[in-house]
Amino acid sequence: MRRVSVAKILFQGKSKSKLVLTGIGMLISMLIISSVFQIYSDFGSLLNENKKEGAFEYIQISKEIGVSTALGLSSSKFSKKEVDRIKSQLFVEDVGELWSNDFRVYGKFAGNAFDMFFTSIEDDFIDADLDDFTWREGQQEIPVIISNQFLTILNHAVLPSQGQRPIPKVAIKQASVDLTLSKKGKWLKHRARVVGFSDRITSVLVPKNFLDYANEALSGSVVQDVSMVVLKVSDASSKELRSFLRANDYEVEGELPLLDNAKLLLKVALGVLFAFGIIILGVSVSLNLAQFQLLVLENKERIKMLVLLGYSPKSIIHSILKTGFLNMGVTVLLVLLSVLLLFNRVHGVMVDAKLGYPELHLVTFLIPLVIAGVIMFGVKRKLKKLVC
Template sequence: MIKKILFSYQNKSQLIIAMIGSFLGFTFLVTSIHYLIRVNEFGEGEEILGNNTMIIQKQINNYSSLKLSKNDFSEREIESIRKEEFTEMLQPILSNNFDVSLQTDSELVPYLRTDVFVQSVDNEFTKIDTNKWKWAPGDEYIPIVLPREFLVMLNTFASAKGIPPISDDLAKSIGFKFTLSSPGKKEMEKVRIVGFTNEVSAILVPSSFMEYGNINFPKDEPAIITQLMLTVKEGRFGDFENYLEKRSLESKENSMIVGKLKSVAGTLFSILIGISVITVFLAGLVLVQYAQLLISRNEYEIRTLLRQGYSPKKIIKSILLYFIKVFAVISGASIIAFSVVKFFIDKLLDKGGIQIDAGFTFLSILAVIFAFGIYTIVNYFNAKRGVLKTL
């Protein structure tokens, strides 16, 4: 009865326009939030370095080869980079100033021994479990992170010996040994692989082991810093890239590509989120105005219903339920539209070689639920004020 009196004879053109606006805003909003999250997740789980973390070094040129220019960083240069606005965290990468070789120590693979280059950085720059990434003299083994190029080399060597290739999981179970040496002194330590990296060309070790080796097996030459580990602030990748070009610095190409992808895509999706929020807000205002206009036009009918014994709560509830259904239709349609759009976007990204998680993100759906809740609360108080005003 109440629904028929209040809603059956209303001009719904304004309502339809507001619903279309809200539908588009909701769809853009959920899509933008979803892909902003997925873009920032791109590459995670495959790399041990933290998000937006790069290794930088000086470009090698003919002058460097002739030793007419230095390729190491001075304290002054390090402090200068640390003060740049794009820098979130910066730390020199410690390199071994002692002789160290790595050899296999397992019947699963043929014997292989090679001199290696090891480095260490603070754990805050990596995603390695701190419980696994620690070492002290006397421990059973030294945890290491191995460059994938080394595993490729090991598999090539194994194939030449007629041995099946080694997977990541199998490599972690294979025994290795470090041999530390200096004139008149030698020591062997067991090694265990705890991860792999595409970003670092050297074997990564805990800083405690690096300090131990540099103290107990030192070379005559002083240690120099040739690489820095730098975490770039969100949204400042362009400034970072320009700085590298001006200062003749470089980082690994694949890191730069991924960083640029995240920066550009993150900026675009952030802009789209802003536009979507404005669209949803404006469409919401139109819906609120429509509800106010509906109550205003039905003041006589509402007053009559009240005189006939209908309680204000029942009338408010009828108005609220009507708009809850409207919001539910908008939300449901936007999620369905997002699912369709997501299907095609995921296929395009996959064809382009960008593989992201195909699942739905919780925050994107939560954004629709949150907007739905805000609309409902605002409409409730709007209906309550309008109905009580007619008393």
């Protein structure tokens, strides 16, 4: 038997462009919200890689050298009071003090002589194997940990410029440097051997007890003030931390802050995009509800007629919702397909750039479904109010 569609009667003569436009708005908003979630989780895992160790980040800071420091009017070192003040900040988990040598260090290796410097820090702050990083009084060989950055500069800038071949880490660990430590006619002879490499601290690290011993032996006292400090923080991109560093003219060493800036920028960009998605979603939902409201108002007489014939308000609402569900279903399907395509693209880029293997989250798929469900629930309630 041929059937006359109730929905067709009610949607008869309605402008299709309005429905299509609302659908497009809905599609864009769902796509943005889903994508923001997926992108955030993709790049979030990438940018948080430096948090693997107990989810903390380490920032090496020093005092900015200004004219007053150059003229000797202010110190470039951190006093104990200043270190305590930094430690008391809520966004700082711990502070590692970098002590430096108060004597001259003169190194000699393979016929080349050069000036050096030493620093020390608590072992907890060192991101290298510490098994061989110990020194006992009387021990001739001093274990040294150098920055990976130094090694990179040495192998890619210094040695090539002298026509020499780069040295691998294994070879560097085997070599030993003859050292002469001196101050005011006093001197000490030692050998240094590299036992590890650090990404975190851009300096030449020696055991603290050796530095204290050498400072006392050559300068007559243990150094109290520290030249640099390493901050252990849970979020290097926190606003409070940045304002604190800026307000105190502290300079940040290394590349980590650049990464955090990128994270901050990404967070802001995704936040703006998310807000934009929410706004479009809000507008689309309002338009959608208004359209259904208009549909009912324009069809008041027809709906009345259908009710007179014996159609229950519930069945009329059901017929309208069926059309709504169909439109929403197509929209959600398009969103899911677009998200898949987008993910495929991002996945390709990240894998090519060796940035990791992002995973497609179930939540990314659930977001448009949940939004669609909430909208249809809202539409149903609105229709119930208008038709019944």
